[in-house]
Amino acid sequence: MSKTAQLQRNLKLIHVVAIGIAYMSPFAVFDTFGIASDVSSGHVPMAYIIVFIAILFTALSYGKLVKKYPTAGSVYTYTKNTINPYVGIIVGWVTFIAYLALPMINSLLAKIYLSTGVPGVPGWVWIVGLITIISILNTFGVKIAASINVLLVVFQFLMGAIFIYLNVRAIVEGPKHFISLNELFPANMEFSGVFAGAALLALSFIGFDAITTLSEETMKPKKTIPKAILLVASIGGVFFFSVTYFMQSLFPDVSVLQNIEGASPEIASIIGGNLFLSFFLAGALFSVFASGLAAQLSASRLLYALGRDEVIPKRFFGYLHPKFNSPIPNILLVGVLALSALFLDLRTATSLINVGAFTAFSFVNICVIKNYFKYKKEGSLNFALSNLIGPLIGLGFVLYLWSNLDWYSIIIGLIWALLGVLYLGVSTGLFKKEPPQIEFDELEG
Template sequence: MTTISQQLLRRKPIGPDTSSPLARTIGLFPLMAIGISCTIGTGIFFIMSQAVPMAGPAVIWSFVIAGVVAGLTALCYAELAGAVPVSGSTYSYAYATMGEGTAMIVGACLLLEYAVSAGAVAVGWSQYLNELLGNLFNIQLPHALVNAPEEGGIVNLPAVVLIALCAVLLIRGTKESVVTNAIMVCVKIAVLLFFIAVGITGWNSDHFANFAPYGISGVAAGAGVIFFSFIGLDAVSTAGEEAKNPKRNLPLAIMLALLVVIALYIGVALVAIGAQPASQFEGQEAGLSAILADVVGSSWPATVLAIGAVISIFSVTLVTLYGQTRILFAMSRDGMIPKVFGQVNARTFTPVRNTLIVSAVVAVLAGVIPINFLAEMTSIGTLAAFLVVSIGLIILRRREPDLERGFKVPLYPLTPILSIAGCIWIISQLRPVTIVVFVVWSAVFLAFYFLYGRRKSALEPGNSVLEPEVPITAAVHVEKDER
């Protein structure tokens, strides 16, 4: 009989699960689109009004610093994704390097990062949709149907509808979902390029005078706010068992997505500062739209930006729901949570019941609960997961030096150490109450592990792995057909 300490520290074997019922249908570009989609959400459309008052025109350096910190973590993700190409993202990496107990806590972090953030961005989508309907058709949805009960409404109906639409796409099949997402990513990139192209016509170099009015501390504070606009690159790693040639494509997709995001963000920041004085950013709503309206002298750019935001948030919701279902799939297969989350439909090769349960829970969050505080919980959950990835990389390098890796981080061990330091620094900037609630949430999840997971674990002697609904040979056949 295994002891509790042995159960907490037991590790899952490293390597791809050759018995996975999920089909490998996702190529390099759709993988890259997953990373871009989950990263470029509402943040870039509003972050300037928060960051510029902190850093002044030097907010450009804030974007660079935030991008570097995110990039360090992305490099660590890239190596682990190539070395451990399975579903589950950080959960699977923690299970392979630190043990079952740590993996369970990471699972709690990822529930905050994906499920809660999906609800939060769905609420944002509802607001943008209402604005767009007003701009295009002079229609405003009733207050009661676009707000939670605490905000004087009944239910946020558009947010619920969005979750339902994403669920339908995910149930129909992974290939259909990633193709739809790739199209929406192209549209959101085009909208940001549109902002850069139009905004640069109002360029005024005088706006860069008094470049860093609040010094290095202001630049650092701005970077702390902006960092959360880079969250989402790790979504690529949730597709580990559905990616074609994962040892090559997973690391490459993460790095390409990072480069695209950094280039777009810095381009938008430069043009925004060049087109509008730094003093006008504070308190500015729909900042990018307002900047273009001033440059062009018309309100039509606001409509274009609103369209971009609606499409952008739709794709973010789709990818976060996808990522959550794949993480729960991996946890269920390992016995950490009930088997229903790991069952794969024989026709669509997707975890249908898993998707329905996740979508129902997220729809409740989005429809009836104000998401402001939960959005901050998303941030700490993400940072904790990032922290585990960097530590896991160091452990795996020492424990498995000869393991085949599709990519190796440069400047090891400096890169993961800097990533760890960056994550700890940003966590220290969060409100104490957020950290306390996070600790309590992790403790609840760990208690569930002691009551359920440690006895049901696939690594527990006498237990067997999850029997999938779909025949393994059928999944393999689809994989071959899609190559």
């Protein structure tokens, strides 16, 4: 690879937002509604309001840091330069497990959807097929992947809008009524179930952080990426609340449904018949495809940043294809690793995402808090609110999410982190060698 090879800035705001929304997988709102409604005692819309407000503080922290470090490394770069290079590498290592796990989950979901529709085809065919297609598309460059994601995201929102319309029609024509403002809140203001639902739904917002890995490929990243982060989180929040508001109005008690875990397809069939159910399942499949495409894209960029820094072998991980300007070895490696979905289940893959995402969310807020004390301005209330109080609120919510993790997830995370520490110790001569640094001024463009 040429010493001057760099990622090219081809992405506009619409591309970055589409990738973030695709990564976030808006159709996840349908997959989780039944269980979330049961856990929150029929208050899913309020649970989404709570998690949106809480996650917004972390989104603002990402926005601050991407202005300072507009590179492909995301939380790895932020932690490395704000706290400590060794800590940054370990955080990047643990965070990578979430990027790796999402293609696995999407492959497993694709197998579930397609095996139901075409039971005669072995499940492994769908897993291998999905990973192969997204790997090929990502090798042709970020612009093509982003353009495809725009179309897929538009289709998902179209299906969501039709779903809402059919819900409204069913409510108007039937005995049900729209949830009032008072009914949004739990009886006697007992929020324990709502907070439990919020913890379950927090993963719905994973995606706004992934777009920070695209900073080096985005036009005017210091302006575009922070705006995209807030747009992705806000669009997701509005969509999730809107869909669940009407679903909860139609089915205030999901126990009347035959299958709580499969509540959304059942509701789609009830309100729109088999024809709409077919389109709805197509939307779910497109959601899985778009999310897998975005996840592999983000994972390959994180590996590229680590390779460029020579944390991992630069010859392989820091390579960019001269024509497609994409880190093809990383894309193929992520694809190969995602094939482990052939041997994993959804619980294991979800545990990996939880650990990686919560680690990233935690350290992004910690980095902003550390910068507050480094650049503290005497008597500046606004500076304290945005750089100390806000991140502390964001960190507090993430710690609450950590407390809701099962031991299975925590043990997997600790094992993965330990492997990273061992590798870093060996590669730096027992932490005696300082990891290489990047000159960010050369990369801002």
